[in-house]
Amino acid sequence: MGDMQDNMLPVIGLEIHVELATETKIFCRCANRFGDPPNTHTCPVCIGMPGAMPVMNQKAVEYSMKVGLALNCTVPNFTKWDRKSYYYPDLPKNYQISQYDLPLAIAGHLDIPLAGNKVKRIDITRAHLEEDAGKNVHDFPAHTGVDLNRAGIPLLEIVTEPDLRNVEEVMSFARSMHRLVRWLGVSHANMEMGQMRFEPNISLWVGDPEKVFDESAGYFTPIFEVKNLNSFRSLERTCQWVIDYHQAQIAEKGKAWSLADVGKQNWGFRDNLNACEFQRGKEEAHDYRYFPEPDLAPVVVDDAWRQKIRNELDEVGELPIARQRRYLTEWKLTEKEADALTQDIATSDLCDHSVEAGADPKRVVNLLLGRGAAIANERGCVIGKIGISDVQLPDLAKMLTKGEVNATAADKIFDIVVDSDALPAKIAESEGLLAVSDAGKITEWVDEAIAKNPQAVEDVHAGGKKQKKAFGFLTGQVMQLSRGAATPAEVQKLLQEKLGR
Amino acid sequence: MTEKKIDNELIRHIALLARIEMTDEQADALGRQFTDIVAYVDKLSELDTDGIEPMAHALDVCNVLADDVPGESLSSEQALANAPARDGDFFKVPKVIGDSQ
Numbered sequence A: 001m002g003d004m005q006d007n008m009l010p011v012i013g014l015e016i017h018v019e020l021a022t023e024t025k026i027f028c029r030c031a032n033r034f035g036d037p038p039n040t041h042t043c044p045v046c047i048g049m050p051g052a053m054p055v056m057n058q059k060a061v062e063y064s065m066k067v068g069l070a071l072n073c074t075v076p077n078f079t080k081w082d083r084k085s086y087y088y089p090d091l092p093k094n095y096q097i098s099q100y101d102l103p104l105a106i107a108g109h110l111d112i113p114l115a116g117n118k119v120k121r122i123d124i125t126r127a128h129l130e131e132d133a134g135k136n137v138h139d140f141p142a143h144t145g146v147d148l149n150r151a152g153i154p155l156l157e158i159v160t161e162p163d164l165r166n167v168e169e170v171m172s173f174a175r176s177m178h179r180l181v182r183w184l185g186v187s188h189a190n191m192e193m194g195q196m197r198f199e200p201n202i203s204l205w206v207g208d209p210e211k212v213f214d215e216s217a218g219y220f221t222p223i224f225e226v227k228n229l230n231s232f233r234s235l236e237r238t239c240q241w242v243i244d245y246h247q248a249q250i251a252e253k254g255k256a257w258s259l260a261d262v263g264k265q266n267w268g269f270r271d272n273l274n275a276c277e278f279q280r281g282k283e284e285a286h287d288y289r290y291f292p293e294p295d296l297a298p299v300v301v302d303d304a305w306r307q308k309i310r311n312e313l314d315e316v317g318e319l320p321i322a323r324q325r326r327y328l329t330e331w332k333l334t335e336k337e338a339d340a341l342t343q344d345i346a347t348s349d350l351c352d353h354s355v356e357a358g359a360d361p362k363r364v365v366n367l368l369l370g371r372g373a374a375i376a377n378e379r380g381c382v383i384g385k386i387g388i389s390d391v392q393l394p395d396l397a398k399m400l401t402k403g404e405v406n407a408t409a410a411d412k413i414f415d416i417v418v419d420s421d422a423l424p425a426k427i428a429e430s431e432g433l434l435a436v437s438d439a440g441k442i443t444e445w446v447d448e449a450i451a452k453n454p455q456a457v458e459d460v461h462a463g464g465k466k467q468k469k470a471f472g473f474l475t476g477q478v479m480q481l482s483r484g485a486a487t488p489a490e491v492q493k494l495l496q497e498k499l500g501r
Numbered sequence B: 001m002t003e004k005k006i007d008n009e010l011i012r013h014i015a016l017l018a019r020i021e022m023t024d025e026q027a028d029a030l031g032r033q034f035t036d037i038v039a040y041v042d043k044l045s046e047l048d049t050d051g052i053e054p055m056a057h058a059l060d061v062c063n064v065l066a067d068d069v070p071g072e073s074l075s076s077e078q079a080l081a082n083a084p085a086r087d088g089d090f091f092k093v094p095k096v097i098g099d100s101q
Helices: A001-007 A058-070 A166-185 A232-256 A303-316 A318-331 A335-341 A345-356 A361-379 A392-402 A407-417 A424-432 A439-452 A454-462 A467-483 A487-500 B008-017 B024-046 B076-080
Strands: A006-017 A082-086 A094-099 A105-114 A119-133 A133-136 A141-147 A154-162 A196-207 A219-220 A224-226 A265-270 A273-280 B088-095
Touching: A001 A166, A058 A105, A058 A119, A058 A154, A058 A166, A058 A303, A082 A166, A082 A407, A094 A119, A105 A166, A105 A318, A119 A166, A119 A196, A166 A232, A166 A318, A196 A232, A224 A232, A232 A265, A232 A273, A318 A335, A318 A345, A335 A345, A335 A361, A345 A361, A345 A392, A361 A392, A361 A407, A392 A407, A392 A424, A407 A424, A439 A467, A454 A467, A467 A487, B008 B024
Parallel strands: A224 A265
Antiparallel strands: A006 A154, A006 A196, A082 A094, A105 A119, A119 A154, A133 A141, A141 B088, A196 A219, A196 A224, A265 A273
């Protein structure tokens, strides 16, 4: 078995469901809103009344096109919708309007970042636009409650080729997609609200890892499909669990544990068990009986419309992964810094605009990821929206570079600037935070500190282990007297002179 | 022209998909009717359809689109008015597990 263990390669494809952030639902003009009381945003269309007719939301089509183009997909001239039939209480029509053979976007790719400054291209099979189902609420002991506010919210399903080969790649792809749809402004992608859900298809290739899909060189274990994962954590745990499970099955059953013999299975992730459990096998696979949706007209996309969406995409500018790479290569940031700054467009834009205004990138990044991140955390918003502008931030960064303020003063100015329109230079002046390296002024503070702290002075003179601590204490006293404005190096130099060391 | 027999097993499968209960007599009768219907529709296969695009819609229309502007919805009372059972403002259904998606 030893050799076999070495030749097991995870082969993973990902389906990602993204709720689009339109004002209204996909086929009716009920509000697309999360968190309101149950069944307050419904109408005959989304509740599935016989005879009610759906009308396609143009914005939902355009948001989908935008994602398709951002993923380097072809947006075909002709797209249509189909009925996918199945019975479930959250699906009032007993069919979901989805897209079967002619989706809105096909054959694209996304280049995902990997550790060690590497990049891997993941092919996108398709992206299609469908309606979300309602929400089953399981808070009742003996029955289930159904809330149809979610029924009919536009849902974009993005499907990858089975190009992902380990958990790291899955997670990088998932995070990249999450960032991308938020960047484009087409989805809030809040996972706690179910606005982004993952569905991995996981199998292991047992055989020559250079010849995946070549039947003469190996075989696949059964494909496990796990639906409805609504956190990065559950996605990561699911992938790892399924990989481990397959390895154990191979060890036990050998070649009998194969896709050919067992087929495809549906499994569900149980958060409380931190494990997956069997749901259904190929025998119970759904029979969806897709057929063209007679109530919806097809959509024809001409060059002008496609170009309009492409122009909108161009206005968004450089996308997050490209920015991340630029921060790494041009600004020489760490992977962690580059990642943190490209979480959202507001933060990244603030950073870029500040550097364009002539500030040193490293200074800007340190300010944003230091005091900026702390304030964002306190306020529960992204760093880019804490209130410092792309005029104020470079001003502060430049003052630091020129030594006009020290780091302590810069943090204080930062705290004031987020709630003010004033320039940091003005604040530094009015608050007396400008760095003082003038020896005369600092000497006054040094003398005062020495006069007020005879015990510390004595400790310094006494030497020994107390000396260093006492000297540090006196330095701190001087800094305090200067309200943080004195240049620390100058303070220490003068203190040393005065104390005769 | 192909001869398609709709056997009892297939009728039972279709009935299950549609959540319809039926007696053996009904299944037999439906089997004969389905066989006739499929044979009738199958006449279309006499035509040469090579190179003809499948029809996506009965009408020659496209791009029937609505602006993304909120309109009126039903009140929850109206929405639940025809529900066979309710619990508070929820539709009440037998216990199920998870979501369909």
